[in-house]
Every structure is written in structure tokens, then in C-alpha cells.
Amino acid sequence: MADVLDDGEIADRLPDGWELDGDEIARIYEFDDYLAGVAFASEVGEISEEQFHHPEIRIRYEEVEVRFTSHEAGGVTEQDLDMAARCDELR
Numbered sequence: 001m002a003d004v005l006d007d008g009e010i011a012d013r014l015p016d017g018w019e020l021d022g023d024e025i026a027r028i029y030e031f032d033d034y035l036a037g038v039a040f041a042s043e044v045g046e047i048s049e050e051q052f053h054h055p056e057i058r059i060r061y062e063e064v065e066v067r068f069t070s071h072e073a074g075g076v077t078e079q080d081l082d083m084a085a086r087c088d089e090l091r
């Protein structure tokens with residue numbers, strides 16, 4: 001099982017635009033219209049299934065919030081940081 005990172009390690013390595021919120025990392029992506037956000041959420045779902053590491057995704061009008069944590073490990077791990085970078089690459 002992956003090791004949980006401490007707040008300092010996370011702060012040092014969190015990609016721009018992401019924030020640490022408790023035992024999760026989160027980012028809100030903005031879009032010009034609702035369906036662009038829906039399409040992005042679907043792409044996030046696809047890479048999450050590929051990596052078998054799944055976020056909470058909240059789709060709102062013109063924005064999508066993505067939140068990662070490693071449930072089994074009980075906090076933020078390398079996998080979460082990796083998935084954050086992968087989500088950013090979709091933009």
C-alpha cells in the first residue's frame with residue numbers, strides 16, 4: 001500500500017491550481033459551457049479507470065471540481081499527485 005504523504009511533502013509537490021483540503025487534494029476547472037465540463041469529467045473518469053484510482057467529481061455550471069485521496073491508505077499519496085498531473089494534461 002502507498003505511503004501517506006505529510007502536508008509539507010504535499011505542499012512541495014502539488015501541481016499549480018491544486019490545493020490540500022484535509023486528507024484530499026482538489027482543483028476546480030472552469031469551462032465556457034456546461035457540456036464542456038461534462039466532457040472533461042468523462043475524460044477524467046476514463047484515466048481514473050485506467051489507473052484504477054478514482055476521484056470525486058462534482059460537475060457544476062461552467063466548472064468541474066476534482067478531488068483525490070487514497071481511501072485505502074487513508075490520505076494523500078503519490079497516486080493522487082500523479083492523477084492530479086494527469087488531469088491537468090487533459091486541458
Ligand SMILES: C[C@H](O)[C@H](O)[C@H]1CNC2=NC(N)=NC(=O)C2=N1
Pocket residue numbers: 052053054055068069070071072073
Ligand atoms: C477496493 C478499492 O476501492 C480499489 O482497490 C481502489 C479503487 N479506486 C480507488 N480510488 C481511490 N481514490 N482510492 C482508493 O483507495 C481506491 N481503491
